Amino acid sequence: MTYKKKLIEVALPLEAINKEAAREKSIRHGHPSTLHLWWARRPLAACRAVLFASLVDDPSECVAELMKDSAKRKAAEKELKARKQLWDEQTALLAKALASGISAPPPGPEPKLEAIVAEVERERLFEIIRKLVKWENSNNEDVLNAARAEIMRSCNGNPPPVCDPFCGGGSIPLEAQRLGLEAHASDLNPVPVLINKALIEIPPKFAGKPPVNPEARNKLGASGSWKGTAGLAEDIRYYGQWVRNEALKRIGKFYQDVAVVSETEGQFRYANPEEIQNSKNKVENLKVIAWLWARTVESPNPAFTGCHVPLVSSFWLSTKPGKETWVEPVINGKTYQFEIRKGQPQDPDWLSRGTRAGKAQDFLCLLSKSPLPREYVREQGKAGRLGARLMAVVAEGSRGRVYLPPTMEAEMIAQSADSIPRVAEARTTFLSGTTPTRAMITGGVCSAYGLSTWGHLFTSRQLIGLTTLSTLITEVRKQVMEDYELAIAENGREKTNSPTAGLNEGGNGAKAYAESISVYLSFALSRSADRGSCICSWDSSPKMEALRNTFGRQALPMVWDFAEGNPFSDSSGSWNNNVEFTAKSVEKFAGSNLGFAKQADATEKTTFIKGSLFSTDPPYYDNISYAELSDFFYVWLRQTLRAVYPNLFETLLVPKATELVATPFRHGSQELAEKFFLDGMSTAIHNMAEATPPAFPVTIYYAFKQAERDDEGSASTGWETFLEAVLRAGFSLTGTWPMRTELSNRMVSVGTNALASSVVLVCRARMADAGVTSRRDFLSALKKELPEALRHLQKGNIAPVDLAQAAIGPGMAVFSRYAKVLETDGSTMSVRSALTEINKSLDEVLAEQEGEFDADTRWALAWFDQYGFNEGAYGSAETLSTAKNTSVSGMAEAGILTAKGGKVRLLKKEELDANWNPATDKRLTIWEITHHLIRRLEHGESGAAELIKLLGVKAEVARDLSYRLYTICERRKWAQEAIAYNTLVLSWGDVQRLAGEIKVAAPSQGEMSL
């Protein structure tokens, strides 16, 4: 091995990373993911930790240096003393057992100072990671500098650039930049390229510069210090407001307020003309948040020919308890009208069902109750014969939403937009491309009901709104440029050499700045489109009462009753709101260090910058059809930014042919699609293997599909095929880290949900002289190397539920070190067989850790495996106890079991002696320690911490026992017990830290011998 192992190839504080990744999901304001929607984003916490640990050396590589540091050496010596004492005790016990003719596994290798000094150092690096992954520390310079310094140290002051050839939403490049590295992002799709330009390429050009808008200039005078991207964000807000004001002037008439009168608390009605004229103080003008529409279709019942009836999936407006509000259709012969009702409905199920027949997309005629089968509705939709009728108006009251019935006037204003020439023009030009059909994407498609072009996805009024905003975003550039020049003249803003070079020419002066503002505002436009299409529905749930966005899922399903938002309101989906989201997000960017984003195909060699650290998250099989879905945004971005990035927006729609997605639609058949995907992925991975320098590992995220988890919780062939492709591309594997965005202690059942949502594969280019080996030699190398690797994982408190997946890494490291492993019949060992052997080996290694346990615990473990906490025959217990060098009566005395009436049973944790004191226990067992710890943990961490403080290094053996017990429970599908053992390990780090803070003198180790 000619390279230094990186931390990621040995251990990670995985639970801390996963915990932060899970937390990140609930952060809305300011998270970079809110800048622009992209599907299947990786959590920033995971990307940050993975990059850091890929660059920092594992401490085992610098032991000599660590030993020279007297503080580190001293800390290690202290730890060694305690561990050595424990090991001596375990060795003496083993000798005693052997002397009585009883076989028992040895207690593992003797602890050595070199290994402990590395371990202590590893813990220091873990602490850096634990702080680094916290969302709150994203811009904490102290925390970031500590991480950057470690990277610099391990890279001799010259860290490599980071390259992500499947950059998507940009989590990896953004985190690379945050860590002080030069970041290179590329993607085939122009939308993510633009997102990455906005994330990493544009901010460094203008970081630290004050805003140029007149308001800020007046306030600032000649001075003003603006940290990072704060100045840029301020201008986004100002020019966003400018766009809004101009838009209101041009199209405000389509978005009129409603004049209402309050009747009783929370009840409003429309003001009549007289009230509007005469008693102004009683009349309130409220802004409309949304107009709620129902699509309609002609009733197929001959008695109702010509009558259009509504297709409604729910009549609810608000389900807030005590404030329930809904739409009630009131029928009058062949006509009907919608009224608003409040209170307790007689038939809430009917409201939830709307006019649906029960089965999805089948409806009933409101007037005749005749069925409206899906095929009929589809046929009418395709023929362009669906209509729409206003159901309700939602306005912004001072104390919450105000729901009002539809009016003729409101309907007519909306309809008047149909005749505006710009609407037809948009539909026949840039919005004329087709929306995806069922064969193109997974998930629902509205094209099946006639919404077959991008133009169909917006009402006429929505098109007026979006096209006006788009035009104004192009116009605002002139305004910004003028202000920029004034800022130079008035405030002494520094001049640049390239005032007339735009972003595409690498400019950083007036023109580039003006274009940048329009890039960010066009992201607010994307948000407006996402919340402003006619497939947005109304969310009546108590906490929301708001518009849903178009892409709740990675699909474009039909929406029957849709909500048309008002861009000029102040609620979610409004222009103001969208600009604020964008500005908040920009404010959080590091803006430091160079970043580059370009459009490139990852299967082309030229995409790859030689000598980079590669970290990437490729598409997974057919999970998401990025190119098909992203046309929704592309058509608007192209319309607005084509002049800024002419090359990026060259094509009318997003390029699709070389996208690495396995869709039969594009490739002719399932087999051809699969072949295209695997060949392309292998080429891309091979390109990375060739461009990567030997000093660094490559990290590849592999996202599991739900369907890949079978009942046993193990992965399907998709995972094995991917591993095979990675190996075939010239890599060997050195780590596999399960990453999740759900907490592992929240799992409801063991086994079924055990697989993480993704795995980070840590790869190294395979040595050119990799040899061939036999199955036997492979197995003995596994046996030799796996125990230490497992120790490192356990020391990092990896959740027991993740241990098996993480152990694949070191196991695969052995397997993939060779060009081939030959089976006994001469055939080549497959990845599948290698995985089976690694799993077997893992079981064996865990079993061998029993050497650390006392005889009573070994007995309890074997008994538990067979009976759990149920009763078994006394005779069997006695026989087992002889084999383990202990006695049933002794163990009853020790307080771990009960023996009565010829039956023996292990005590459950709640039956253990509540007054138990390990310092006075004459027969202290690891079994008791473990279960007392779990019991105390149920009442909070401090009790468990006191116990750990008292026990010193002995307590660590309880953690080892928990891993063993977890595997037994998992195999036996004992979910409750498995969760308890998993939780003990997960809490270990925190409990240990708490124990470290307790200031009581613990009895010496000798006082508590086992």
Ligand SMILES: C[S@@+](CC[C@H](N)C(=O)[O-])C[C@H]1O[C@@H](n2cnc3c(N)ncnc32)[C@H](O)[C@@H]1O
């Ligand atoms: C899983 S996503 C990346 C997500 C990203 N890591 C994030 O956190 O947002 C995969 C990306 O691969 C891109 N892609 C698909 N085929 C490609 C190809 N041939 N070359 C480059 N990029 C491609 C897709 O456009 C998509 O953005």
